[in-house]
Amino acid sequence: MIRKARIEDVKAIHGLLMHREEHEGLVLPRSFSQLYSHLRDFFVVVDDDGKVIGCCALNIIWDNLAEIRSLVVDPVHRGKRLGRKLVEACLSEAVTLGIYKVYTLTEQTAFFAHLGFEPEDMDQLNQKVFTDCLNCPRFPDHCNEVAMIMNL
Numbered sequence: 537m538i539r540k541a542r543i544e545d546v547k548a549i550h551g552l553l554m555h556r557e558e559h560e561g562l563v564l565p566r567s568f569s570q571l572y573s574h575l576r577d578f579f580v581v582v583d584d585d586g587k588v589i590g591c592c593a594l595n596i597i598w599d600n601l602a603e604i605r606s607l608v609v610d611p612v613h614r615g616k617r618l619g620r621k622l623v624e625a626c627l628s629e630a631v632t633l634g635i636y637k638v639y640t641l642t643e644q645t646a647f648f649a650h651l652g653f654e655p656e657d658m659d660q661l662n663q664k665v666f667t668d669c670l671n672c673p674r675f676p677d678h679c680n681e682v683a684m685i686m687n688l
């Protein structure tokens with residue numbers, strides 16, 4: 537089941553994002569403080585026992601721009617279309633909010649292309665570069681991420 541994240545999910549989300557072996561270092565870690573303040577950005581997928589097995593966040597960047605970030609599905613549960621459902625939940629929320637351009641920075645270009653995202657020039661995402669990227673330890677020389685965008 538996919539639902540909006542609740543406060544009791546934060547430790548599990550933190551676990552998914554922090555365990556590099558779970559996502560092969562493809563997702564930036566986030567502190568508890570960041571997770572608490574951005575909790576409303578998150579969707580989670582839970583199994584039948586209520587365990588959080590995936591997460592994804594929609595981060596509003598500007599007046600018509602949002603970012604999909606922190607997408608992880610527990611390796612045991614991959615290939616069940618949970619990643620797709622998490623991304624689609626974020627896209628649906630963007631439309632509800634009146635935001636029609638959603639991008640992600642990712643090394644998983646084939647996955648996002650499969651979902652309909654297209655490569656985008658980073659120069660078109662100045663708001664992102666001047667907020668998060670400048671503070672990222674991987675920026676600029678150790679970043680392998682590609683910008684991909686979907687116009688809704």
Ligand SMILES: CC(C)(COP(=O)(O)OP(=O)(O)OC[C@H]1O[C@@H](n2cnc3c(N)ncnc32)[C@H](O)[C@@H]1OP(=O)(O)O)[C@@H](O)C(=O)NCCC(=O)NCCS
Pocket residue numbers: 558559560562563605606607608609610613614615616617618619620621640641642643644646647650651
């Ligand atoms: C990327 C990730 C979230 C995908 O989750 P998943 O639940 O296994 O993916 P899904 O089963 O929802 O796949 C959805 C579709 O994409 C396809 N797909 C999955 N991975 C793919 C890949 N690497 N390349 C191309 N297509 C892919 C699937 O075949 C499926 O197609 P369909 O819906 O038409 O049948 C998961 O592999 C993961 O957590 N990876 C590590 C963290 C990561 O890289 N996150 C992204 C950071 S931006």
